[in-house]
Amino acid sequence: MRILTIGLGVLVVAVLSLEVISAGGSTPMETTLYGVLQFIFSIAFGWLLSKRSSEASFREEQRRFATSAYRRIKEIEASCTRLKDDLYRGVKNAKSSGASRDLEISLVRAEEVLETTESSKLDWADIIGDEISKIEEVEKLRKERLKLTGRKSDSFKNNDVESDQQKLASLEEKLESIKSSLPDQLKLLLEQEDSEETPVSEAISELEKYGFIELDGFGDTDMPLDRDPGDLKPQEKLKIKLMDLGDRTATLIASDLEGRTVGSFTNKYSGNYSEFTMAVCSAMESSTFDGVVMDVDEELINGMRRYFIVHAYPNEKAKDA
Numbered sequence: 001m002r003i004l005t006i007g008l009g010v011l012v013v014a015v016l017s018l019e020v021i022s023a024g025g026s027t028p029m030e031t032t033l034y035g036v037l038q039f040i041f042s043i044a045f046g047w048l049l050s051k052r053s054s055e056a057s058f059r060e061e062q063r064r065f066a067t068s069a070y071r072r073i074k075e076i077e078a079s080c081t082r083l084k085d086d087l088y089r090g091v092k093n094a095k096s097s098g099a100s101r102d103l104e105i106s107l108v109r110a111e112e113v114l115e116t117t118e119s120s121k122l123d124w125a126d127i128i129g130d131e132i133s134k135i136e137e138v139e140k141l142r143k144e145r146l147k148l149t150g151r152k153s154d155s156f157k158n159n160d161v162e163s164d165q166q167k168l169a170s171l172e173e174k175l176e177s178i179k180s181s182l183p184d185q186l187k188l189l190l191e192q193e194d195s196e197e198t199p200v201s202e203a204i205s206e207l208e209k210y211g212f213i214e215l216d217g218f219g220d221t222d223m224p225l226d227r228d229p230g231d232l233k234p235q236e237k238l239k240i241k242l243m244d245l246g247d248r249t250a251t252l253i254a255s256d257l258e259g260r261t262v263g264s265f266t267n268k269y270s271g272n273y274s275e276f277t278m279a280v281c282s283a284m285e286s287s288t289f290d291g292v293v294m295d296v297d298e299e300l301i302n303g304m305r306r307y308f309i310v311h312a313y314p315n316e317k318a319k320d321a
Contacts, residue, residue: 066127071189074135077117078193082270084110131186134178138190141178145171199269199279207283212311215240215280215291217254219263221304226260229306230296238262238291240312242281252277254291254310263308284314 087107091100125132145168179190206213219229224246238254245253245261251273252265267276281287291310300306 062127066124067131067183067185070121070124070128070132071185073117073120074189077114080110080113080117084114085267085270085272088267131182134182135186135190138175138178141171141175145175199271199275200282202269203279203283207314212313213280213283214268214294215252215265215310215312216268217263217265217308217310219306219308221300223248223264225262227256227262229263229308230298230300232256232262232293232296232308234293234295236293238293238310240265240289240291240310242277242287250274250277252280263306265310280312284312286315289313289315 084107087103087110090103091107121132179187182190203213217229219225237257239257239259240252240254242250243253245251245264248264253261254263254265255261267273269276269279271279281289289312291312294309294311296308297306
């Protein structure tokens with residue numbers, strides 16, 4: 001289409017040039033012929049320009065519509081992700097098999113909606129593929145940023161604070177560069193996501209407000225624990241550490257002062273379990289911190305799980321609790 005438009009433009013110029021060159025020596029027939037050719041080529045050239053303009057306008061309108069649709073898909077995806085995390089925690093903490101089964105069905109439905117959002121995003125890849133790639137790159141950089149902020153305490157131990165600060169600054173620079181190249185609608189979407197509370201901000205906010213983080217502990221009969229959590233007493237001191245236990249990897253595990261493991265903790269924040277553990281450790285500025293038992297359930301749930309409540313404090317502050 002572009003070559004044809006240029007070709008017709010050249011022909012129009014050529015006809016005009018010939019008419020100018022032969023002016024005064026042309027017969028009435030040649031003059032009429034030049035006029036007819038000029039008229040035909042001008043109409044064709046104008047039609048092609050109009051068509052190209054209409055196509056460009058259509059593509060621009062299509063991109064605006066695709067961007068708007070993609071933004072709504074991302075909003076639905078974010079809502080469904082939060083719903084799925086809430087349902088997952090509900091399944092884990094359900095106090096009856098009937099309630100657990102109903103929540104599991106709802107969890108499956110939420111996962112199906114999330115799968116639909118993934119396929120819906122692909123529908124627009126042909127139109128705004130570059131923008132979608134940039135959004136995915138932003139999400140990847142955010143995860144890297146979360147890992148860096150989550151290992152804050154280990155950085156202090158390994159004297160890597162300056163190195164991590166440089167990496168964070170570089171990540172922030174990349175994020176801002178990508179955001180500035182996106183359409184306004186997607187830029188606003190990313191800003192809205194950044195303004196929402198993250199697990200880390202939730203944990204830090206709770207610690208600053210109350211001076212501790214309340215954790216919901218539990219012990220299952222099939223967990224390889226050294227001590228039954230039912231033997232815990234209110235105000236008993238515990239040590240909480242990020243460690244592996246059985247088939248549970250990198251999870252928060254509570255132990256008594258003699259080093260006997262007594263249980264783990266359920267996720268209480270908006271992200272997944274890995275983000276929850278990272279958030280708590282980041283707020284405590286350590287992967288090992290203190291806890292005080294506040295309450296212990298007298299009965300087992302479904303014959304296999306016992307819950308207990310712990311107030312977690314930064315190291316040494318539990319003494320004053």
